[in-house]
Amino acid sequence: MGERIEDVTVVGGGDSGLLAALALQRTNPGLDVSVVDDFDRPIPQVGKSTFLAIQQILHDSLGIDEQRFVEAVQPVWKASVYFRDWCGCDPFHYPFDQRRKFPNPEERDTGEAYYFYYAELADSDDHLSKCEQLVAQGKSPWSFEPREGGARKYENVAYHLDTERFNGFLRELCLERDISLVDDEVVTVDTAGDRIRRLRGRDRAYEADLYVDASGFSRVLRGEQDAAFREFDLPLDAALNARSEIDLSEVVPATVIDTGEAGWFWQIDTSDSRDRGYVYASEYVSESEARAEFVDHCEGIDAEDVVNYEFSSGYHDRAWIENCVAVGNAEGFVEPLQSTGLTANAKASVTLATLLSGHGRVATDAVRERYNAWVERTWESIYDFVSVHYAFADGETAFWESARGLDLSPRVELLLEDFDRNGFDAHVDPTMGHSDVDEPLFFQPLDFYALIHNMGATSEFYEAHDFEIDDETRRAVERNYGSIRDDVADHYDHREFYHGALGQH
Ligand SMILES: Cc1cc2nc3c(=O)[nH]c(=O)nc-3n(C[C@H](O)[C@H](O)[C@H](O)COP(=O)(O)OP(=O)(O)OC[C@H]3O[C@@H](n4cnc5c(N)ncnc54)[C@H](O)[C@@H]3O)c2cc1C
Numbered sequence: 001m002g003e004r005i006e007d008v009t010v011v012g013g014g015d016s017g018l019l020a021a022l023a024l025q026r027t028n029p030g031l032d033v034s035v036v037d038d039f040d041r042p043i044p045q046v047g048k049s050t051f052l053a054i055q056q057i058l059h060d061s062l063g064i065d066e067q068r069f070v071e072a073v074q075p076v077w078k079a080s081v082y083f084r085d086w087c088g089c090d091p092f093h094y095p096f097d098q099r100r101k102f103p104n105p106e107e108r109d110t111g112e113a114y115y116f117y118y119a120e121l122a123d124s125d126d127h128l129s130k131c132e133q134l135v136a137q138g139k140s141p142w143s144f145e146p147r148e149g150g151a152r153k154y155e156n157v158a159y160h161l162d163t164e165r166f167n168g169f170l171r172e173l174c175l176e177r178d179i180s181l182v183d184d185e186v187v188t189v190d191t192a193g194d195r196i197r198r199l200r201g202r203d204r205a206y207e208a209d210l211y212v213d214a215s216g217f218s219r220v221l222r223g224e225q226d227a228a229f230r231e232f233d234l235p236l237d238a239a240l241n242a243r244s245e246i247d248l249s250e251v252v253p254a255t256v257i258d259t260g261e262a263g264w265f266w267q268i269d270t271s272d273s274r275d276r277g278y279v280y281a282s283e284y285v286s287e288s289e290a291r292a293e294f295v296d297h298c299e300g301i302d303a304e305d306v307v308n309y310e311f312s313s314g315y316h317d318r319a320w321i322e323n324c325v326a327v328g329n330a331e332g333f334v335e336p337l338q339s340t341g342l343t344a345n346a347k348a349s350v351t352l353a354t355l356l357s358g359h360g361r362v363a364t365d366a367v368r369e370r371y372n373a374w375v376e377r378t379w380e381s382i383y384d385f386v387s388v389h390y391a392f393a394d395g396e397t398a399f400w401e402s403a404r405g406l407d408l409s410p411r412v413e414l415l416l417e418d419f420d421r422n423g424f425d426a427h428v429d430p431t432m433g434h435s436d437v438d439e440p441l442f443f444q445p446l447d448f449y450a451l452i453h454n455m456g457a458t459s460e461f462y463e464a465h466d467f468e469i470d471d472e473t474r475r476a477v478e479r480n481y482g483s484i485r486d487d488v489a490d491h492y493d494h495r496e497f498y499h500g501a502l503g504q505h
Contacts, residue, residue, distance in 0.1 A: 001364075002359070002362040002363050002364035002365075002367070003209060003323070003362065003363050004209070004360070004361055004362050004363075005031065005209040005210045005356065005361045005362075005363055006031070006032060006209055006361075007031070007032035007033070007034075007208045007209055007210075008021075008024055008031060008032070008033045008034070008208055008209070008210045008211070008212060009034055009035075009036060009199065009206050009207075009208035009210075009211050009212070010033065010034070010035040010036070010211075010212040010214050011035075011036050011037075011186050011199065011211065011212065011213055011214060011215050011220055011221060012035070012036075012037055012213070012214035012215040012216060012220075012328070012330065013035045013036075013037030013039055013167075013171065013181060013214075014037075014043070014044065014167070014214060014216055014328060014329075015163070015166065015167060015170065015328070015342055015345070015346075016214045016216075016327050016328025016329065016330075016342070016345040016346075016349070017035055017037065017212065017214030017215075017327070017328065018035060018167065018170035018171060018173075018174055019062070019170065019345065019346045019349050020212050020214055020327045020328075020349040020352070020353075021033045021034075021035050021174055021179045021212075022062050022170065022173060022174060022177065022179070022349075023061065023062060023346075023349040023350045023352065023353040024212075024349070024352070024353045024356070025177055025178070025179055026061075026062060026063060026177070026353065027350075027353040027354055027356070027357040028353060028356055028357050028361055031361065033179045033180075034179065034180035034181070034182055034206075034208075035174065035179060035180070035181050035182065036182045036184050036186060036199070036201060036206060037181070037182075037183070037184075038183070038184065038185040039171075039181065039183045040183070043163050043164055043167050044163065044216070044309070045163055045241055045243065045275070045307065046163075046239065046241055046277070046309055046336070048160055048161050048162070048163060048268045048270060048275055049078060049158075049160055049161075049255045049266070049268045049336075049339035050078065050158040050159045050160070050161065050339060050342055050343050051158050051338070051339055051340050051342075051343035051344070051442065052096045052156065052157075052158050052343075053158075053343050053347055053442075054158050054159055054342070054343045054346065055155070055157070055158065055159070057343065057346045057347055057350055058346075061350045062350070064173065069169065070502065071502070072165065072169045072172075073159075073161060073162065073165045073166050073169050074162065074165065074270075074271040074272075074498065075159040075160060075161055075162075075270070075271070076159070076160040076251050076253060076269055076270055076271055076494060077134075077140050077141050077142075077157045077158075077159065077160075077253055077494075078096075078157060078158045078159060078160050078253060078254060078255060079095060079096060079130075079131035079132070079134040079135050079141070079156075079157050079253050079254055080093040080094055080095040080096065080131050080132060080134075080135050080254045080255075081093065081094040081254065081255045081257060081338060081339070082135055082252075082254040082255065082256045082257065083257045083454070084256050084257060084258050085257075085258045085259050086257060086259055086264075086389070086393060086455065087259050087393040087394040087395040087400060088259075088394055088395075089394070089454065089455055089456060090123055092123060092454035092455075093128075093129075093131070093132045093135065093254070094338070094447070094450075094451060095129050095131035095132045095135075095156075096131050096156040096157060096158065097129045097130055097131045097156040098129070098131075098446065098447055098450050099444070099446050099447070100129055100130075100156075101117065101121065101122075101127075101129050101450070102114070102117060102424065102426065102446055102450075103117065105426035105427070110426075111467060112467045112468065112469055112470075112473065113473065114423060114424045115423075115462055115465075115467035115469070116467075116469045116473065116477070117424070118423070118424070118453065118459065118462045119462065120469075121477070122450065122453050122454065123453075123454060126481065127477070127481045128481065128484065128485070129484070130154055130156070130484050130487070130488060131154075131156055131157065133484055133485055133488035134154070134157075134253055134488055134491065135252065135253055135254040137488050137489060137491070138251070138252065138253065138493055139253065139488055139491040139492065139493050140253065140491060140492050140493060140494050140496075140497045141153045141154035141155070141156075141157045141491070142491060142492045142497050143487075143490050143491045143492065144490075144492070151492070151497075151502075154491075157253075158339075158343070160253075160255070160268050160269060160270050161270065162270045162271070162272070162273070182201075182206075184201035184202055184203045184204065185201060185202050186199045186200070186201050186206075186215075186220050186221075187200055187201060187202060188200040189220065189221055189224045191224050191225070193322075194225045194226055194321050194322045194324075195322045195323055195324075196211045196221060196224070196225075196322070196323055196324050199211070199221075209323065210323055210324070210325065210363065211323060211324045211325075212324070212325050212326075212327055213324060213325070213326040213327070213330045213331075214326075214327050214328045214330055215330050216328065216329040216330060217310075217311060217312070217329050217330070217333075218330070219326070219330045220330075221324050221326070221330075222316060222324070222326045222330050222331070225321050225322070225324060226321075227316040227317070227318055227321060227326075228316065228317050228318070229314055229315070229316055229317075230314050230315055230316075230317050230379075231312070231313065231314035232313040232314045232334060232335075232383050232387075233387070233406045233407040234313040234334070234335055234383075234386070234387070234390075234406065235281035235283055235284070235399065235402065235403065235406075236263055236279050236280065236281050236313065236335050237281060237282055237283075237310060237311060237312065237313065238279070238280055238281075238282050238287070238290070238308060238309065238310045238311070239277050239278060239279045239280070239308070239309045239311070239336065240277060240278040240280070240287075240290060240291060240294045240306050240307070240308055240309075241275065241276070241277045241306070241307050241308075241309060242275075242276050242277075242294075242298070242301040242302070242305045242306045242307070243273045243274065243275050243276070243301075243305070244273065244274050244276075244300040244301055245272060245273055245274075246269060246272065246273060246274045247495075248271055248272075248493075248494050248495035248498055248499075249493070249494075249495045250269070250274075251269045251271065251493070251494040251495075252267070252269050253269075253494070255267070255268050255339055256268075257337075258297070259393075259395060259400075260278055260280060260290075260293060260294075260297065261284075261285060261293060261397050261399065262280045262281050262284035262285035262290065262397065262399040263278060263279045263280035263281055263285075263290075263399065264278075264279055264337070265277065265278050265279075265294070265297055265298070266278075266279070266336065271494065271498065274300075276294075276298045276301055277336070278290060278293065278294040278297070279335065279336050279337070281399050282310075284397070284398055284399040284402075285399070287308055291303065291306055291308075294306060311329070311333055311335070312333070313333060313334055313335050314332060314333075315331055315332020315333070315375070315376070315379045316331055316332060317372070317376060318368075318372045319331045319332075319348070319371065319372050319375040319376075320352075320368045320371050320372055321368075323363075325352060325371070327345055327348055327349055327352070328341075328345045329341070329345075331345075331348070331375065332375075332379050334379065334382045334383050334386055335386060337386050337389060338382070338385060338386060338389075340382045340442060344378050344379075344382065344442070347378070348374070348375055348378065351371065351374050352371055355367055355370060355371055377434050377441070378441075378442065380409065380434075381432070381434070381441045381442050381443060382442055382443070383409070384408075384409050384411060384412050384432070384443065384448075385442070385443040385447065385448065385451070387406055387407070387408055387409075387412065388408070388412060388416075388448060388451060388452060389451070389455075390403040390404060390406055391404060391406065391408055392404075392451075392452050392455040392456065392457055393455065394455075394456070410433075411432045411433045412432075412448070414433070415428065415432065415445055415448055416448075416452065416457075419448075419449055419452065419457070419459050420457075420458075420459050420460050420461070421459075421460060421461060422459075422461050423459045423461035423462055424446070424449050424459075425445070426446070428445040429445075430444045430445060432444070432445065
C-alpha cells in the first residue's frame with residue numbers, strides 16, 4: 001500500500017532544493033511545499049555552467065517565462081564546451097549540435113559521408129557547426145529576423161548563470177507560487193529506521209509526508225539513512241574557484257577547458273564576470289601547490305579571493321528511500337567536466353514531480369523504484385561520458401597517467417570496440433544497453449564517437465578502407481558550412497543583445 005502525499009518539506013534552498021520545490025508544486029496542485037534553509041549563508045559560487053536540456057526544463061517543464069528570466073538573470077548563452085588544451089590535443093569543441101555534424105543516416109551512400117567526416121571534417125576549422133561558429137565568432141544565439149518582426153534564437157544552447165541572480169530569481173518564483181521559504185537550520189533529524197519522523201530546526205520542528213534532502217554535500221537527512229554509496233573511479237575531489245570582472249563585449253559563449261598538472265581548469269563567463277576554476281585531485285597535489293598553479297594559470301585573479309571546494313564523486317544508489325528523496329549534491333555528483341550537475345538535478349526533480357502526479361501523489365514501492373532506476377541510469381550515463389575524456393587523454397604527469405587507467409563501464413568498452421571495428425554507426429543502440437530507457441540519455445553514441453575521435457582515436461574500419469568523396473558532395477558540404485558561417489556573422493553578440501535587441505525578443 002502506498003501513502004498519499006499532502007505536504008513536502010525540502011531541506012536546502014540551493015538551486016536543487018528550489019528547483020525541486022518548483023517542480024513538485026507545478027505538477028501537483030494542492031501539494032503544500034516548503035523549503036527550509038539557513039538563507040543568510042552565502043550561496044556557493046560553483047554550478048554556473050549548464051547543459052542543453054536546461055532551457056526546456058526551465059521554460060517548458062517549470063513554466064518560467066523566458067523573457068522575464070533573461071531580464072532578471074541575464075544569462076550568457078553557452079554553445080559548447082571548448083577544449084582549448086586537453087593534454088596537447090588540437091583544440092576541439094563538444095558543441096550542443098554535435099549530432100548535426102554527422103551525415104543524415106536516411107540519405108543514400110552515407111558511408112562516404114561518414115568517411116568524409118572522419119578523415120577531414122571532424123577537426124577542420126573551416127567546417128564548424130552553428131554552435132562552434134557562435135563560439136568562434138563570439139556571438140549569441142540571437143539574430144534579427146525581419147519577417148518575424150523581432151529577435152529569433154537558435155535553440156541548441158544552454159546557459160551560463162550567475163548563481164546569485166539565478167538563486168534569487170528562483171526564490172522570488174517560489175514565493176509567487178505559494179511555496180514557503182523558511183529561514184531556519186535543521187539541527188537534528190529524528191528517525192525510525194530509515195523513516196524520517198521529524199526534523200528539528202534552531203527555531204521549530206517540521207513534519208511532512210515527504211522530505212526532500214537538498215542540503216548539498218552536508219547530506220543532512222541522507223546521512224541518517226542507510227544508503228549505499230556508489231563511488232566513481234575518478235580521482236578529482238576538490239576545486240579552486242575565483243572571479244574577475246569582465247565587460248559584455250569580452251564574453252566567450254562556451255565553457256573553456258585547459259589542462260593542469262593534476263586536473264583541469266575551467267573558464268565560465270557570465271554577463272559581468274569571468275569565473276575560473278581548477279578541478280584537481282588532492283591525492284596528486286596539495287591545496288597550496290594547486291593554488292600556486294591556479295593563480296599562475298589565470299590572468300587577473302587575486303590569490304586572496306580563491307575559494308577551495310571539496311566534493312565526492314558518486315551517488316547513493318537509492319535516491320528515494322522511505323519518505324525521503326535526496327536531490328542535487330545530497331544525492332550525488334560526478335564532477336564538473338561537461339557541466340551536467342544542475343541540469344541533471346533539475347531533470348530529476350521534474351521526473352519526480354511527474355511520477356508523483358501520475359500516481360495521484362500516492363508513493364508506492366513501484367514509484368520509488370522507477371524513480372531510483374531513472375536517477376541511477378542518469379548518473380551512470382554521465383560517468384560513462386566523463387570517463388572517456390580521461391581514458392583518451394595524453395597527459396604525462398602522475399595524475400594523467402593514472403587517470404588513463406580508470407574504469408570504463410562494459411557499455412563504453414563495447415562502444416569503443418565497435419567504433420574501431422565498424423566505424424560510425426547511427427544505428428548503434430542509442431540507449432547504450434539501458435533497455436528500460438524511455439527518453440534520450442544525456443549522451444548518445446555519436447557524442448562518444450565525436451569526442452574520442454577529437455582526442456585522436458582512430459578506427460581500423462576507416463584506416464583499412466578507402467572511400468572516394470566526389471566533387472559534388474564536397475561542393476554541397478562547402479556550401480552548407482559557408483552558409484552557417486554567414487548566418488552566424490549576422491547574429492548579435494552578448495553586448496548587442498543586452499544593450500538593444502532584448503526589447504525585440
Ligand atoms: C567544484 C564544483 C563545480 C561545479 N560546477 C558545476 C557546473 O559548472 N555546472 C553544474 O551544473 N553543476 C556544477 N556543480 C554542481 C552544483 O554544485 C550543483 O549542480 C547545484 O548547482 C547546487 O547544488 P545543491 O543545491 O544540491 O547544493 P548547494 O548549492 O550546496 O545547496 C545546499 C543548500 O542546503 C542548505 N543547507 C545545508 N545544510 C542545511 C541545514 N542543516 N539546514 C538547512 N539548510 C541547510 C545550504 O544553506 C544550501 O543553501 C559543481 C559542483 C562543484 C563541487
